[in-house]
Amino acid sequence: MYDNDTIAAIATGYTSSAIGIIRVSGKNSIAILKKVFSKDIDFEANRVYYGHILDKNGTIIDEVLVSVFMAPRSYTGENSFEVNCHGGYVVLNAVLERLFEVGARMALPGEFTKRAYLNGKIDLSQAEAISKIISSKSKRALSVAQRQLSGKFSNKLDKIRESIIFIMAENEVVIDHPEEELSNTTKQEKVNKLLSIKEKLQSILKSSEFGNYLFEGIVLSLVGRPNVGKSSLLNILTGLERAIVTDIPGTTRDVISEQFTIRGIPFTILDTAGIRKTDDPIESIGVSKSKEAIKNSDIVVAIFDGSKDLQEEDIRIIEDLQKIDKKIVAVVNKIDKKIILDKNRLNFKNIVEVSCTTKKGIIELEDMLSKLSLGDINDADIVSLNAKQKNSLKNSIEICDLLIHDVKKDIDPALFAVDIANLVDELDEIVGRITNEDMLDSMFKNFCIGK
């Protein structure tokens, strides 16, 4: 269980704190850091670096501070680093997933501590405490998983697993009992089975998005030219008195997020400080800045001043929004005044008229936001998966494609077996282990074997 993999995980948890820390440890840590960091630096131990985490196209994922530690003087005793990024699920996950892309893997529960122990960083009495922690963690992990998989979802996954094991067994029967006459499934039937498995996995992935919404919050961005009432709307939505402005000690960054709930659904608005500040008419909002906000959000709220005709900047925003594939709500503010704006020119499906002064229309806006986030989905269909589980799910879907390709190409069943075993491994990450015995059971239950 001790290996050379470089592991990564969110150290601060998924709670909505102002900042989040991702910890990375392992032999290749520094090489991995070099691949994702915006500056080409020879990193030194015990130093903090300011820069950006970039995605594979070189686009900025987040502005960060990175602390670098070198073996053996680190928590784990290995080369490692910590990324301080903006809090909240979306940013943390994006950074984490980027790290996975370049070679890190998700840390198991307690794995950092375990490595610390294995590298002799902590002593025996601590270690025994840790072995308890690890065992209790996995029990907890189990019960959490069980809760997650209860009811409909677990049945769904069980059924998918069963159908995969059936295909596996079918493949093994063909290999191990070549002289038997077994009802041969046609190629097309096999492809269809795999397609249906893939679709089911995709639908789980989709419902896990709702799970994220429900458990991790929906990211809203507020866009609009200065003075249309962004900060007023922000204050209404968040409830001004609750809007805490946190500063990150030791840095000059002021980008923070705020959370509020509508009908029990948590929402997060990023860069609230920026919104408040740039709503100041003196400072103009850069279009690029709003673009950035839009990219990271699930729902975009575009605000317009109803008491004025559309301005050049409004039109630019409308054009920008029409180019992207996001859920959008247009808010026509200031309806307590005389309405001049021609709503038809807004060209959005969802339009709500409000007055931030009289609070008229706010309830309708909240209805709209709640509808857009969870739609009419039944609570029973919502699942919550963590990044690791989602990762497995995504891999599983890719493997389904590979298997379909295998079948179409009439691949050697021994190789098909290797590929489908990978699919099972990935699903095991989500649902717990199956053993070879399960496959044999399925084989003997479903096929008449034996001369």
Next chain:
Amino acid sequence: MIYPKKYDVIVVGGGHAGCEAALISARLGCDTLMLTIAIDSIGAMSCNPAIGGLAKGHLVKEVDVFGGEMARNIDETGLQFKILNKSKGPAVWSSRAQADMVAYKYRMKTVLEHQEHLDTKQEMVDEILVEDNKIVGIKTNVGNEYLCRSVVITTGTFMKGKIFIGLNEYEAGRAWEPPSLKLSDSLRNLGFRVSRLKTGTTPRLDARTINFDVLTTQPGDDDPIPFSFRTENFNRPNIPCYLAYTNEKTHDIILSNLDQSPLYSGMVSSLGPRYCPSIEDKVVKFFEKKKHQIFLEPQDANSTEIYADGLHTSLGYEVQLNFLRSMKGLEEVEIMRPGYAIEYDFVDPTQLKHTLETKKIKGLFMAGQINGTSGYEEAAAQGAVAGINASFFVQKKEPFILGRDEAYTGVLIDDLVTKGTKEPYRMFTSRAEYRLILREDNTQLRLAEKSFNAGLMRKEDYAIVKEQIRKIDEIKKTLKNRFLVPTPETNNKLLSINTDIIKTKTDLAKLIRRVEVSYDTLRTIVTDLPPIDKFTKQEIEIDFKYEGYLSLQRQQIEKFKKYETLKIPDDFDYNNVNGLSNEVKGKLMDIRPVSVGQALRIQGVTPAAISILIIYLRKHSDKRFKIAN
């Protein structure tokens, strides 16, 4: 009497496990005695007249590399040879041969008789003699006590064997042979867990009463390949088998007579093999299937006896006759010997180490069906390993243990000693995690070195294998270093062998990786490539074409080895490890896994428990680890 000659190794039983154990032990220079109930049935095939088959072919070839006899014996006495799964990839090719049962056992008996250091005697062993948990000898039914330093028990289905034909039952070790009634009690008294298993066999038919004209003929391969890599001048006949089918009438007869089956009437309650069900099981469980295949196989070259493969049954004689005669081609068939079910004692194999030595008694080894397996090949593989380790025990040499990543034999034994078995255990390729690497075709290539280093392989045989490996490497190098450049002429040639053109300079190895390209077709356009033999060709094609998957399996093996090399000391006290549940502790103390890897394979031992164990072991037993950091 207390026999004056003292032996190094005594092998109890002359079946497939016993023969390999005795021969190998004698070949390793140990003074060996084989004691068996009937000398005439040494090497006898209790059931089907065939050697090999899926995954079993692998075992036969492995035994061959360990210096065993099974492969040579079938190469000399087979009636037809066939590679199964030839339409699929090389990882799952398996050799199978129909055997001349009579010639097979006769040759085996002769080989034993002429083996230096080996005595063979017809006596039944009744008791194991032990002092201070160490073997000292055995006692036989004629009152002899033989003293020895180690014992290998290979009693097959004989211990308290009980045969069922319909509602009739009688005590027997095999159809026409006496059972061993006392030995398993001696084992029980020594504290071993002994339980019951059952298996069955099919009726033997008179060829003169079968209408072969209406049945499908099944010949062997035209170009047969021997089992042993040492066999030369291979020239065996190709005698066909025949294919018959049951029908709805057959099934009706069986279903309406289930009360005549000891399996269904509750007389036999022990478990039989799921993969080898009786015909009554097949008809009941797969009710919707309208017909089942029956293979009619010759038992030997001269007699008229035909083995009806696929018809294991314990139904009464009259029912057997009736359902047989309901089948096309068998309307007038006569039974020569009826099918029967047999129930017997076996010893829970989790009481064994990977050497097949019992954990309880030093110098006592067990191999074959007594360990809960079924099949000649499974027995032979265990016999070989037990024979080797019994000898090494006597000679105080390092034990000979095969990993799951090295051999099917390793998988077989690890499964048995780690998981035990509830039904007669049979080998399948799907039991081997690394079957792309553990192929039948490369058996000697992957095992020769280990075998030679352990002193199991003769120098001249090792030289043969080394030469094979050298040739393969040489051609592979040639192909990697020869390039084609994309001239119109080259590309036309490529099109002429039905493969795509190249756009950049390409080495020949890359071309062979293409499905449609073989060494031979390549040679038609690169004419100066050397001619090579069939085997070398096959190996380089497999290596290149499967390269991606093979390296994936090699990586998996590396991961697997990490846990295998994390050893758990023999006397490890699990009670000292905090955080393990009592259930897990119980399992670990029962099996006493030798490594974390093995612990991981014990059913019911959780990954979390394994983490705890690793942490504990690192801290307590591996000081180097700390220093390294």
